[in-house]
Structure formats: C-alpha cells, structure tokens
Amino acid sequence: MSGTRRTPARDTVAVRWARLSVRRLTWARCAYARFIDDLDELTRERFARGGKDGEAYVVVFGPTQVGKTTLILDLMGVSPLASARVSGVLRGGRDLGCSATATAMEYRRSGDTFWRLKSVTQDATFATDDEMTRALADVRESMSQGRLVCDEPIVVWIPDECFDPGGTTVRARMLDLPGADPMEAAERAHVADMAKLYVGNADLILLVGLADGLTFLHPKTLDLPGVRDWRSVPERFRVVTTRSFTPQTVRDMIDTRTDPLDAAFFRQALRREISTFDFQLSDDAQSPKRFFSLEIGDSWRLAAQQYPELHAKIDPIVRELKYELRADIANSATGYARMRSTARLHEVAREVKRIGQEEHEKRLTALRDARESLRADLRNLGAARVSARRVLGVRRKELALAPLRKSEIVAQLGQPERDVDFSMIEDVGQSRAKFRSAIGLFSAALSDRSLTIGPRKELRSTGFWGRLRPDELPGQDAVRRAIRAEFRSLEARLDPYRLDAYLPKLSGDFARDKATLRETAEGAVPVAGNAVADHWASVAAARVSALEEEVAHAAASRLAMLRTQMDAREDCKRASLTIHDEQAECDALCARMDEEGRKGEKFVRWLDENYAAELRARATDIALARTPVDMFTDLMSAAQLIEEKNKLLFDKKSKT
Structure with missing residues (x-):
C-alpha cells in the first residue's frame, strides 16, 4: 500500500473527492491480495476469485435425483428446447432414475458449437452429442472401478447453440457435486473429498432437495465438511426446493387461498416447515431470503399442460425467485463480498467450532453411556458365566x-x-x-x-x-x-x-x-x-x-x-x-x-494495519490541506474510510 499523494491544487472539489472516494477500499484490497498470496498454492488455486470476467463460484449439493443438474442448466441459460438434449448427454448413458453426475462436474458455456471435456487424463473437443456421451460414460466407469482418481472437477463446456439467446443467464462456475446419497462407495468417497477441497472456498452453496423431503437439510444428512456448517454461515448458503408447487397438498392450499399469492408466502411456509426440525436456526439462517421454492425442467412444463390455472398463478413467482437467485449468485462474486466473507472467517470458525463441539459432545456422551451399558452387561455376563460354571461343576x-x-x-x-x-x-x-x-x-x-x-x-x-x-x-x-x-x-x-x-x-x-x-x-x-x-x-x-x-x-x-x-x-x-x-x-x-x-484473524490484522496506515495518510492530508475546502474534503474522505471499515467488519448487510 502506498502513502496518500496530495491532490494537485488545480483539481476541483469534485475531482478531488472522486479520487479520494475511489481509494476508499484500496487498503482493504491490498490486505486481501496479501491474504490470497499468503495461501499455499493448492488452496490459492481453489479459492474463489472469480477470474477475469468476475464470475461467481457456486457449488450445488443435495440428494440424488432432485434436479440439481437441471437447476444449473436453467440458471446458466440453457434453452428449454435444448435442456433434454443437454441432460441426456451429461447423463453419460446412465438410465433415468440414476445419478447423472459421475464426479464433481463444472459446467461452462462453450464459445462455439462443440462440446469440450477437461479432466486429469484428457482435454478433448467433441463434435457430436454421441461422442461426448461416450466420453462421459468412460469417465463414470473409470470412477466406479477406481481407475480414475480426481482431485479436481471435470470441466464440461456446453455448445453455445444450446443456450437461449434472449434468456437470463448467470456468470458463474457451477460445480455440480454427485448426489449426497450416491450408491457407489467410490462416489461417496469422492463427494467427501470434493467437499473438503471446494465447498469451503465457494462464493455460494446451493442446497437443493425436494420440497416434500426436507430432511436433506438435517445436519445428520449434510455430514460433509463445509456443507454441515450452513446454519453457522447462512449468508453463504441458499436453500432451493424443487417440485415445490405440484404436490396435491400444495395445490389444494393454493386453490383454497383467497389472499394474493407471492414469493414471501411460500418462503415463510418453507421456513416454518424447517423450523419444526430438532435443531435450532439463528435469525439470519431463518431469514426468508435464504429460501427459494422452485419448479424446473420437464415436470414444470408438463404441469403447464396438466394444471394450467396453477401454472398461471405460480409461474410468475417461480420466475421472480429465479431472478433473485441469479442476483444472489452475481452479488456473491463481488470483491467486496469476498473480502467481507474473509473478514468474518475467524467469527464463523468460532461459531462452527462451538456448534460442532456441542454436537460431537452430545454424540460422545451418548456413545460413552452406551459403552458403559455394554460394560455393565459384560460384567453381568461375567458373573452369570461364573455362576453357570459353578452350577455345571456341581451337576457334573x-x-x-x-x-x-x-x-x-x-x-x-x-x-x-x-x-x-x-x-x-x-x-x-x-x-x-x-x-x-x-x-x-x-x-x-x-x-x-x-x-x-x-x-x-x-x-x-x-x-x-x-x-x-x-x-x-x-x-x-x-x-x-x-x-x-x-x-x-x-x-x-x-x-x-x-x-x-x-x-x-x-x-x-x-x-x-x-x-x-x-x-x-x-x-x-x-x-x-x-x-x-x-x-x-x-x-x-x-x-x-x-x-x-x-x-x-x-x-x-x-x-x-x-x-x-x-x-x-x-x-x-x-x-x-x-x-x-x-x-x-x-x-x-x-x-x-x-x-x-487464525487465517481470518491474520486477515483482520492486516486490514487493521492497512487501515491505520491509510487513516494516518488521510490525517496527514488534512494537516497539509491548503484551503478549508480541501481540509473539509479530506476530512469527509476520512469519515468515509471509517464508514467503509465499519461496513466491512461489523455491518451484517452485504454490500454489492
């Protein structure tokens, strides 16, 4: 970080203020760059930085067969007409009803009409859907047989022609993890490994499951590094339910409701349902803005034919929620959001540790009690065996x-x-x-x-x-x-x-x-x-x-x-x-x-050091100001600096 350079006297007040205002977060950006550079190479490569185009890094996680891949394609802007085609290819020849995701898959939009696939063993381009399907099938077979060990996602570029030219898209690296309940042992181990490597550094994690199967949110189900912490760091998570409006009970509720239907009503209903679980949620974790009740893919298009009135009522709400979800993904990728998230690392770590210790201690207490009961049974068995041996001796x-x-x-x-x-x-x-x-x-x-x-x-x-x-x-x-x-x-x-x-x-x-x-x-x-x-x-x-x-x-x-x-x-x-x-x-x-x-505390310490240096520089500018107007301008820039620090470190509202 360099010291403050005095503004030339010829600058107007507006120009002087603009220059100072632009630099109001330079001290924080320098601390963040230092923090990233201080990470080991492997962690730095995985850390969410957005790339040159500022894209977000989003992880999608949930049970098998709930529509995760379909949701990703929808958010990316794959056209409804091409969705079935793309899904079929990504399934890699696997039948419907089975997990379509062989390994951690990262999806991107291709710049031309070709499919592309990058893994630890290949970097290839495919002209036809069949070629890409076979390539993905080979990946799945290699994973299942243990011949392919991936410590990074397999990247798939989807042909540009599959995207809706006029649709709303989101600029993001979308990481599709295999289902939270994969059938094969190799996949289960792979899910855990990928969660350890990538979830902790993502900008946003989407927890996706069926609306009538909310147990996927229970800590016992989300027993993966980073994912199980969603209650402690709710700002990094969004809960997305699919098939939210087509169940008969929901249709009956919609038909009988006389008040206007909106997204807030369904969000509150979802939040109330989750609040019945046997774990506590903070006010932030219960915030309705964390929840998205959606309908996606072929099932919703079919609902338009089967339940036209329902579709007419609900589709605007679904579109509104999708738009808001895309906005959340985009906002999560800003440099400010990442700095603020890093500044809270130590607070989040303490909270995760506290909750984790409490849950582990509960399990340990139950396990110790069970073991003591087993030991008591063992002692009783020992006494009974001695008695049985004595009886046997007497009878013999x-x-x-x-x-x-x-x-x-x-x-x-x-x-x-x-x-x-x-x-x-x-x-x-x-x-x-x-x-x-x-x-x-x-x-x-x-x-x-x-x-x-x-x-x-x-x-x-x-x-x-x-x-x-x-x-x-x-x-x-x-x-x-x-x-x-x-x-x-x-x-x-x-x-x-x-x-x-x-x-x-x-x-x-x-x-x-x-x-x-x-x-x-x-x-x-x-x-x-x-x-x-x-x-x-x-x-x-x-x-x-x-x-x-x-x-x-x-x-x-x-x-x-x-x-x-x-x-x-x-x-x-x-x-x-x-x-x-x-x-x-x-x-x-x-x-x-x-x-x-320790990482978070180190970053906060560097923030404090840079902030103090910047504030001293502003104080020097105030002392050397040539005119009262310059002094007032410099004084206001110092106040702006203080406000930015408070927002970054203490304000709970994210700035985009």
Missing part, C-alpha cells in the same frame, strides 16, 4: 457320583431300624379267618417297615440324593401288591376248605399251613425290600437322566454365555473405536476451525 460332580447299578443303589439305601415282627403269625388262631387276618396284618406291617427303606440320612443332605421330592418317595400300593403276591399261593390253598376251623387231631393241615405261613412270611421280607429297591432304582435312573439334561443344558448355556461375552467384548471394543473416531473427528474439526480462525 453329582453325575459322576451317581449310583448307576442296582447294587450301588441298594448299598446306599438305609435299612429299617426295627426287625421284622413275626409274632402275629406265630400266634395265629386255628381258623382260616385267623390265617387271612394274620396275612393282612403282616403284609401291612411289612409294607410299613419296607417304606422306611431309602437313601441313608447322610446322603440326603447333599449330592445325588439331596432334595428328595414327595413324588419320589415309594408308594404303599406297589409294595403291598408285591407282598400279597407272595401269599397268593397260600390263600389259594385256604379257599377250598369247607370248614373255617382247623381240626389238628384229625389232620395235619394246621401244622402244614402254619409252617407255610411262616415260610411265606420270611420269603416276603426280601421281596418287599426288592420292590422298594426297584422303586429307588427307578428314581435314580430318572435323576441321572435329569442330571444329564442339566449338565448338557448348563454346558450349552455356559457356551452361549461365553459367545455372548465375546460378542459383548467386541461390542465394547467397537464402541471404544467409535468414541475414538468421534473424538478424533471433533479434534480435527477444532484444529481445522482453529486454523481457519
């Missing part, structure tokens, strides 16, 4: 000690504490009735005595015979049946007797039957014991079977717990990695914004 030990043979079972059975009482058959009376009564009494007594046979007391506390259930105890019916079966032969002998009483003096039947009774009673004792032993053998077999099932179930349960525990450990590891990645992303954002902030 019980099974190992289980008596499997009847002899082993009998050996574990305790014998009755009292001996068999034979007195009731020793003193049997000399009659058949007495014999039968003695058999019944002895059978009942033997049955009661036999039922006391069971696992010894010391075995019932723990181990295999522990926790006997009532249904496992032997029943009287089975034992009594076994005992009475022993006496059946004797009872069968008693049945044919004609007399109830025995006559010992006449026959030896009494002595013989009494001896048989004694012999049968003695034989019934082991039979009764064997019946009880059979019962306990059956119980033991059932217990062994149940134990085997328990062991198998406990083993399977323990294995399942082990697998679940391993999965839980992996979940914890993944949660920790996610937290690490989230923290790394937050740190990267903070580092990036700190760097942006």
Whole structure:
C-alpha cells in the first residue's frame, strides 16, 4: 500500500473527492491480495476469485435425483428446447432414475458449437452429442472401478447453440457435486473429498432437495465438511426446493387461498416447515431470503399442460425467485463480498467450532453411556458365566457320583431300624379267618417297615440324593401288591376248605399251613425290600437322566454365555473405536476451525494495519490541506474510510 499523494491544487472539489472516494477500499484490497498470496498454492488455486470476467463460484449439493443438474442448466441459460438434449448427454448413458453426475462436474458455456471435456487424463473437443456421451460414460466407469482418481472437477463446456439467446443467464462456475446419497462407495468417497477441497472456498452453496423431503437439510444428512456448517454461515448458503408447487397438498392450499399469492408466502411456509426440525436456526439462517421454492425442467412444463390455472398463478413467482437467485449468485462474486466473507472467517470458525463441539459432545456422551451399558452387561455376563460354571461343576460332580447299578443303589439305601415282627403269625388262631387276618396284618406291617427303606440320612443332605421330592418317595400300593403276591399261593390253598376251623387231631393241615405261613412270611421280607429297591432304582435312573439334561443344558448355556461375552467384548471394543473416531473427528474439526480462525484473524490484522496506515495518510492530508475546502474534503474522505471499515467488519448487510 502506498502513502496518500496530495491532490494537485488545480483539481476541483469534485475531482478531488472522486479520487479520494475511489481509494476508499484500496487498503482493504491490498490486505486481501496479501491474504490470497499468503495461501499455499493448492488452496490459492481453489479459492474463489472469480477470474477475469468476475464470475461467481457456486457449488450445488443435495440428494440424488432432485434436479440439481437441471437447476444449473436453467440458471446458466440453457434453452428449454435444448435442456433434454443437454441432460441426456451429461447423463453419460446412465438410465433415468440414476445419478447423472459421475464426479464433481463444472459446467461452462462453450464459445462455439462443440462440446469440450477437461479432466486429469484428457482435454478433448467433441463434435457430436454421441461422442461426448461416450466420453462421459468412460469417465463414470473409470470412477466406479477406481481407475480414475480426481482431485479436481471435470470441466464440461456446453455448445453455445444450446443456450437461449434472449434468456437470463448467470456468470458463474457451477460445480455440480454427485448426489449426497450416491450408491457407489467410490462416489461417496469422492463427494467427501470434493467437499473438503471446494465447498469451503465457494462464493455460494446451493442446497437443493425436494420440497416434500426436507430432511436433506438435517445436519445428520449434510455430514460433509463445509456443507454441515450452513446454519453457522447462512449468508453463504441458499436453500432451493424443487417440485415445490405440484404436490396435491400444495395445490389444494393454493386453490383454497383467497389472499394474493407471492414469493414471501411460500418462503415463510418453507421456513416454518424447517423450523419444526430438532435443531435450532439463528435469525439470519431463518431469514426468508435464504429460501427459494422452485419448479424446473420437464415436470414444470408438463404441469403447464396438466394444471394450467396453477401454472398461471405460480409461474410468475417461480420466475421472480429465479431472478433473485441469479442476483444472489452475481452479488456473491463481488470483491467486496469476498473480502467481507474473509473478514468474518475467524467469527464463523468460532461459531462452527462451538456448534460442532456441542454436537460431537452430545454424540460422545451418548456413545460413552452406551459403552458403559455394554460394560455393565459384560460384567453381568461375567458373573452369570461364573455362576453357570459353578452350577455345571456341581451337576457334573453329582453325575459322576451317581449310583448307576442296582447294587450301588441298594448299598446306599438305609435299612429299617426295627426287625421284622413275626409274632402275629406265630400266634395265629386255628381258623382260616385267623390265617387271612394274620396275612393282612403282616403284609401291612411289612409294607410299613419296607417304606422306611431309602437313601441313608447322610446322603440326603447333599449330592445325588439331596432334595428328595414327595413324588419320589415309594408308594404303599406297589409294595403291598408285591407282598400279597407272595401269599397268593397260600390263600389259594385256604379257599377250598369247607370248614373255617382247623381240626389238628384229625389232620395235619394246621401244622402244614402254619409252617407255610411262616415260610411265606420270611420269603416276603426280601421281596418287599426288592420292590422298594426297584422303586429307588427307578428314581435314580430318572435323576441321572435329569442330571444329564442339566449338565448338557448348563454346558450349552455356559457356551452361549461365553459367545455372548465375546460378542459383548467386541461390542465394547467397537464402541471404544467409535468414541475414538468421534473424538478424533471433533479434534480435527477444532484444529481445522482453529486454523481457519487464525487465517481470518491474520486477515483482520492486516486490514487493521492497512487501515491505520491509510487513516494516518488521510490525517496527514488534512494537516497539509491548503484551503478549508480541501481540509473539509479530506476530512469527509476520512469519515468515509471509517464508514467503509465499519461496513466491512461489523455491518451484517452485504454490500454489492
């Protein structure tokens, strides 16, 4: 920056004022030129400077198949008749319904009737649409297969004959990014890379989506560098919705509305819809002038035929909004707008960092809570696995000690504490009735005595015979049946007797039957014991079977717990990695914004230095003024200088 040169005395006041006024921003332009020169070469090449013709640098971003490319062509001034032709070529042979943009594409107007294509591998001219279509198809295939790695946009020049000679155009480099939701992994990575490289330096970013699909504005959807910051720097963004008026609900609203329709009404409606989202917008971000409800392309031309009354009402509004959008694009490309945007870099960086840290911290808190829940589950699984292992060990030990043979079972059975009482058959009376009564009494007594046979007391506390259930105890019916079966032969002998009483003096039947009774009673004792032993053998077999099932179930349960525990450990590891990645992303954002902030602060410092030098020069002019008029003129130029600085650094209204 050079010092102020004194105006020659022969200049008129008007000439003197004009010269001073022209220089009112020279100090700022010098600081901006210094700022650009201070950038590294790669960043300087990407930085929006407008080129020799002052064109704007605009990025268009949004979901697939919402009309981004059609919007670009419309804004550039491609004629409606040529729009289908140009769109077909740019699609590169891809079917309708698929993303037409293979990579980041920059569109320009050709100076002749030829197509031109410039990429990292070629700089070619094509005479026909088919040649250009094949060239773009090759680009898409190379991108999909990873054979073409682009770190800059592919530039396409559209034949001059495709533009409407009398149409309204916008002088801009229009960067069409692939859809925000590309299908192919290569495209997704490419979108992120291009966003990092180009979005931050654009003059204006158009966020384009369907009017009935506004989730494309949510921070979770716009998770790309620079794009996610739209709430923090709304002056650099415009929200454009397509198919804004043709949905049935909107047509019904238009038909029932009696007040005049204008752009402000639809802008306010769009703003209200966005305000229902679960994130906050500043007053500046909610300003209606940031929103554009549009209809473009073939769908709107078709609407003119299907809904002529609707088209007649809405088309003037659409034209008005397009005109305003073109004006915004043009105004964004002025040197003043770029200087002012750069002067706010540090403020924007702080705000983006603040919002980013808050959002990252919310996610980190949720992730940490989720990880702690996983860790608690892991601890519970560990305790449950220890318990399952203990149960499995106990059951296996019980099974190992289980008596499997009847002899082993009998050996574990305790014998009755009292001996068999034979007195009731020793003193049997000399009659058949007495014999039968003695058999019944002895059978009942033997049955009661036999039922006391069971696992010894010391075995019932723990181990295999522990926790006997009532249904496992032997029943009287089975034992009594076994005992009475022993006496059946004797009872069968008693049945044919004609007399109830025995006559010992006449026959030896009494002595013989009494001896048989004694012999049968003695034989019934082991039979009764064997019946009880059979019962306990059956119980033991059932217990062994149940134990085997328990062991198998406990083993399977323990294995399942082990697998679940391993999965839980992996979940914890993944949660920790996610937290690490989230923290790394937050740190990267903070580092990036700190760097942006330092750039902005450096520019503001250079602005202040140049401003102070210029103000001192004006003060010198005031002190050396030859006439009061010159002094007043110089004083007014100093006041103008102060006003320009305040506008540049503090006024929120952009100057065009």
